[in-house]
Amino acid sequence: MPEPILQLAGIARDFYDGRNLRRVLEKTDLDIYPGEFTILAGPSGSGKTTLLTIMGLILKPSEGSIAIRGRAITKMSESALASLRLHNYGFVFQLAELLPALSVMENIIVASGIQGRRVPAALRRRAEELLDGFGLADCINLRPLQLSGGQKQRVAIARALVNEPAVLLCDEPTSALDSESSAIVLDVLKKLSRDTNRAMIMVTHDPRVFPFADRLIKIENGAIVSDTRTIGQPLPGETH
Amino acid sequence: MRSIVALKILLYDKATTAGSLIGVIAIVFLVGQQLAVLFGLFTYMSVLVDHSGADIWICSKNTLNINATDTLPERYADRISGLPFIAWAEPVLFGNATFITRDGKAESLQVVGLQPSSRALWPWRFHEGSVEDMLEDEGLTLERLDLGVYGDPKIGDVFEVNDVRMRISAITQSIKGFSGRMAFTNVVKARKILKTTPGRCKAVVVKLKPGVPLEEAIAGIQAVLPDTEVMSSAQLSARTRIYYVKNTGMGGSFGFSTMIGALVGIIIITLTMYTGVLQRQKDFAVLRALGARKSDIFVIVLCQSLIIALVGIFIGFLLLGSFLNGTVDTNLPVYMPRRIAPMLALGTLLLCMLGSLLAVRKAISVEPASVFR
Numbered sequence: 001m002p003e004p005i006l007q008l009a010g011i012a013r014d015f016y017d018g019r020n021l022r023r024v025l026e027k028t029d030l031d032i033y034p035g036e037f038t039i040l041a042g043p044s045g046s047g048k049t050t051l052l053t054i055m056g057l058i059l060k061p062s063e064g065s066i067a068i069r070g071r072a073i074t075k076m077s078e079s080a081l082a083s084l085r086l087h088n089y090g091f092v093f094q095l096a097e098l099l100p101a102l103s104v105m106e107n108i109i110v111a112s113g114i115q116g117r118r119v120p121a122a123l124r125r126r127a128e129e130l131l132d133g134f135g136l137a138d139c140i141n142l143r144p145l146q147l148s149g150g151q152k153q154r155v156a157i158a159r160a161l162v163n164e165p166a167v168l169l170c171d172e173p174t175s176a177l178d179s180e181s182s183a184i185v186l187d188v189l190k191k192l193s194r195d196t197n198r199a200m201i202m203v204t205h206d207p208r209v210f211p212f213a214d215r216l217i218k219i220e221n222g223a224i225v226s227d228t229r230t231i232g233q234p235l236p237g238e239t240h
Numbered sequence: 241m242r243s244i245v246a247l248k249i250l251l252y253d254k255a256t257t258a259g260s261l262i263g264v265i266a267i268v269f270l271v272g273q274q275l276a277v278l279f280g281l282f283t284y285m286s287v288l289v290d291h292s293g294a295d296i297w298i299c300s301k302n303t304l305n306i307n308a309t310d311t312l313p314e315r316y317a318d319r320i321s322g323l324p325f326i327a328w329a330e331p332v333l334f335g336n337a338t339f340i341t342r343d344g345k346a347e348s349l350q351v352v353g354l355q356p357s358s359r360a361l362w363p364w365r366f367h368e369g370s371v372e373d374m375l376e377d378e379g380l381t382l383e384r385l386d387l388g389v390y391g392d393p394k395i396g397d398v399f400e401v402n403d404v405r406m407r408i409s410a411i412t413q414s415i416k417g418f419s420g421r422m423a424f425t426n427v428v429k430a431r432k433i434l435k436t437t438p439g440r441c442k443a444v445v446v447k448l449k450p451g452v453p454l455e456e457a458i459a460g461i462q463a464v465l466p467d468t469e470v471m472s473s474a475q476l477s478a479r480t481r482i483y484y485v486k487n488t489g490m491g492g493s494f495g496f497s498t499m500i501g502a503l504v505g506i507i508i509i510t511l512t513m514y515t516g517v518l519q520r521q522k523d524f525a526v527l528r529a530l531g532a533r534k535s536d537i538f539v540i541v542l543c544q545s546l547i548i549a550l551v552g553i554f555i556g557f558l559l560l561g562s563f564l565n566g567t568v569d570t571n572l573p574v575y576m577p578r579r580i581a582p583m584l585a586l587g588t589l590l591l592c593m594l595g596s597l598l599a600v601r602k603a604i605s606v607e608p609a610s611v612f613r
């Protein structure tokens with residue numbers, strides 16, 4: 001019976017919009033399990049990104065508590081949270097958001113050296129393998145500006161995976177791509193979803209991904225309205 | 241990796257980097273050139289003292305300025321010659337006179353009188369002629385860099401200096417004065433030109449025996465000659481410079497232009513580095529999301545401002561160096577004391593750091609959540 005990798009308890013988030021404090025995310029309890037591929041769906045403005053960035057330790061919740069592998073992180077400092085992100089998370093954004101000043105290889109390994117530590121050679125090798133697997137072996141030394149949108153997004157996925165994160169968070173990773181590129185990127189993501197250790201949470205509207213999801217969470221007006229597991233996929237820990 | 245990221249971003253954003261570099265170069269060059277001119281003028285002010293070859297100067301009481309001192313009895317030199325720590329003491333003669341050019345224009349001269357037995361105040365560099373030519377009966381030196389203002393006279397030309405007939409017999413090189421243009425002649429003619437009462441001199445200069453402490457010697461001489469001002473050459477030199485800085489308003493003027501140079505530089509640095517960070521806001525947000533701490537972003541921007549400072553200081557000093565080289569032996573008063581250069585470099589580095597403050601503040605305040613918007 002696997003332990004949840006990520007636990008949200010009573011999480012809510014308020015934002016000031018001009019004058020009023022508005023609750024954008026209602027009190028939410030949510031457990032995320034290793035190996036689970038979760039899709040987060042809902043209308044625009046419903047709070048998907050808000051929930052995702054709270055799970056990613058990027059946005060602070062207004063209330064509630066978060067635990068990673070059972071360890072509460074709510075009171076941690078900003079730098080401690082940054083280190084947790086570095087070692088446990090991979091992020092894929094809507095746009096690739098590669099650093100244009102760095103080469104493809106540097107973009108992939110930049111995070112592991114960003115706190116001042118040496119980048120191990122093994123990490124470079126892993127980056128090469130990932131790029132190879134994504135059909136980008138020839139792009140290692142190119143600059144992001146020389147890549148197509150789909151190539152950039154695959155580099156961004158390699159960047160998210162190179163640290164072998166326990167949690168991979170993707171916010172509409174294909175919505176900015178043309179249909180051809182998004183098909184290629186989706187293919188990569190679908191393969192990743194089969195990984196049995198990594199929790200993967202993706203905000204997406206793309207119906208092509210849905211069949212691969214283990215779990216579908218629907219969110220409306222800041223509240224989870226349904227949380228279903230695909231047939232044959234019992235809730236981890238649930239006894240039948 | 242942080243320094244590599246810093247460097248790569250600088251290389252990528254070439255325009256803003258070039259802008260920041262120009263700010264640093266502006267500080268080094270503008271401030272450095274102002275300082276060089278100021279120190280150049282300083283060397284003019286105290287040229288006679290600095291090149292005297294003497295350790296101690298004895299002047300009239302309350303002398304604030306080598307170029308404005310009253311006369312003393314020559315026998316003061318004999319009175320102290322017997323002191324055990326003195327190698328030699330001798331009266332010197334110099335003062336202001338008026339040189340009349342061929343077209344009747346008056347130019348102020350600082351005339352120094354010497355005789356073959358003199359041990360101090362000799363001209364130290366000749367362009368044409370020699371000490372012997374200078375000591376001739378009516379002989380007078382002029383400075384090559386000043387020849388233009390005298391109407392380009394030649395060796396052998398005859399002129400009047402304070403109604404005394406003098407002949408140009410030698411030309412010095414780069415011996416520039418401040419209150420008057422330097423001219424050397426023999427002591428007999430100097431006395432006639434300066435109308436100094438017989439038996440009186442302008443100052444007594446002293447050379448100490450090796451190893452004698454300066455302070456003790458000054459006190460010893462002062463005790464023998466209580467109604468004089470006894471100073472080391474360095475003291476008189478500094479006193480003269482301070483006098484001019486205070487009394488000509490040049491202190492304020494140089495201070496102002498130096499400040500403008502520094503200010504222009506720091507504003508350029510601030511604006512361009514801030515622009516640089518604004519351009520890279522998204523990159524910093526991405527790095528923060530991926531695990532960079534605020535301190536890591538701080539290090540990146542700090543590295544950038546260090547790189548810009550060091551490269552800018554290097555280029556700035558190259559430019560300043562060629563400016564200084566190009567002005568050697570010209571009429572521009574330019575001199576950069578050795579200890580000033582590292583101070584200028586350090587000051588520029590600090591100003592560059594100061595200029596990057598706003599950029600640093602902006603960079604570390606970037607929110608990682610902004611990548612998702």
Ligand SMILES: Nc1ncnc2c1ncn2[C@@H]1O[C@H](COP(=O)(O)OP(=O)(O)OP(=O)(O)O)[C@@H](O)[C@H]1O
Nearest residue numbers: 015016017024042043044045046047048049050051
């Ligand atoms: N930083 C913020 N300040 C103020 N309001 C915010 C902020 N971030 C999000 N919101 C508000 O919170 C609500 C939910 O935003 P969120 O980005 O989570 O929606 P979303 O479901 O991701 O929408 P989309 O599908 O358009 O990306 C929106 O009404 C948005 O205006």
Ligand SMILES: [Mg+2]
Nearest residue numbers: 048049050171
């Ligand atoms: Mg969103």
